[in-house]
Amino acid sequence: KAGVTQTPRYLIKTRGQQVTLSCSPISGHRSVSWYQQTPGQGLQFLFEYFSETQRNKGNFPGRFSGRQFSNSRSEMNVSTLELGDSALYLCASSLSAGGVDTQYFGPGTRLTVL
Amino acid sequence: AQSVTQLGSHVSVSEGALVLLRCNYSSSVPPYLFWYVQYPNQGLQLLLKYTSAATLVKGINGFEAEFKKSETSFHLTKPSAHMSDAAEYFCAVSHQGAQKLVFGQGTRLTINP
Numbered sequence: 001k002a003g004v005t006q007t008p009r010y011l012i013k014t015r016g017q018q019v020t021l022s023c024s025p026i027s028g029h030r031s032v033s034w035y036q037q038t039p040g041q042g043l044q045f046l047f048e049y050f051s052e053t054q055r056n057k058g059n060f061p062g063r064f065s066g067r068q069f070s071n072s073r074s075e076m077n078v079s080t081l082e083l084g085d086s087a088l089y090l091c092a093s094s095l096s097a098g099g100v101d102t103q104y105f106g107p108g109t110r111l112t113v114l
Numbered sequence: 115a116q117s118v119t120q121l122g123s124h125v126s127v128s129e130g131a132l133v134l135l136r137c138n139y140s141s142s143v144p145p146y147l148f149w150y151v152q153y154p155n156q157g158l159q160l161l162l163k164y165t166s167a168a169t170l171v172k173g174i175n176g177f178e179a180e181f182k183k184s185e186t187s188f189h190l191t192k193p194s195a196h197m198s199d200a201a202e203y204f205c206a207v208s209h210q211g212a213q214k215l216v217f218g219q220g221t222r223l224t225i226n227p
Contacts, residue, residue: 004157005118043204043217056214079190094213103215105150105157 001027003108004093012112018079021109025072025093031055032074033103035068037088046089049074050096086113090112116141116207120218128226132193135221137179139204140186148189148206148215149179158204164188175199200225 006023013019025032030048036044045058049068066076072093078085088110092103119137139145146165150158162173169181179190188205202222206215 033213033215035215035217042219043206043215045214045216048169050213052191056212058214092158092215099125102148102160102163103213106157107157 001071002056002062003024004104006089006091006092006109008109009107010110010112012114013081014114015081015083017081018077019032019073019112020077021089021091023074023076023091025074025091026104027103029039029093029095030072031071031094031101033067033092033094034074034076035090035092036060037090037108038086041048043090046076081113083113086112116145116209116216117204118207118216118218120123120203120205121215122221123219124222124224126224126226127195129197130194133177133190133195133199135190135205135223137188137190137218138186139188141207141209143209143213145207147179147181148208149173149177149188149190150204150206152202152204152220154201157162157213161190161203167217195223197223197227198222199223 007022031050033048035053048056063079068074088108090108093106094101094103119138124128148163149161160171166180172178205218
């Protein structure tokens with residue numbers, strides 16, 4: 001079974017631009033979560049989608065948004081990029097929204113904002 | 115609110131020595147606890163998880179962890195370190211009904227030959 005895939009793997013953008021990252025979950029998984037990883041703040045939860053609905057949201061500004069499609073694929077968007085948005089963005093999928101279900105992580109998209 | 119504290123941002127052990135990575139959690143509800151490993155330029159891989167069944171949890175690659183409620187701890191151990199264990203390790207907590215993982219700051223494990 002294929003794992004979680006994320007595209008693109010690397011991105012370079014300039015301040016003020018916007019960016020869209022894509023995540024394809026493991027087949028059959030309906031929950032997709034997004035995390036930001038930076039050296040200073042570590043791993044922080046962005047949001048979680050289940051059946052095309054945002055179920056949980058972390059403490060990030062409204063510039064960070066996401067969506068999920070009927071096939072469970074998810075995208076996240078960051079508008080008006082800031083230097084501090086440079087990070088590794090990780091997507092994770094799981095079978096359902098239950099706390100017991102293991103989240104399987106993709107390789108991440110490394111975003112650099114210049 | 116939930117939180118995780120990993121004691122020691124960097125741990126160094128000799129090949130063949132015991133690996134002990136410390137994790138303490140705070141949770142107002144029964145926690146589910148996880149250890150993940152991250153190799154350079156890769157995502158996170160699950161090592162093991164505690165979900166209120168057995169308190170001693172065995173994971174992949176010879177790792178295990180023991181849930182101690184009285185100490186609010188979930189330390190990760192491996193009897194004999196291998197060079198391939200060099201990576202960053204993250205402890206995380208969630209609870210029933212939530213898909214939000216709260217991570218510790220991570221511990222970078224170095225193995226000396």
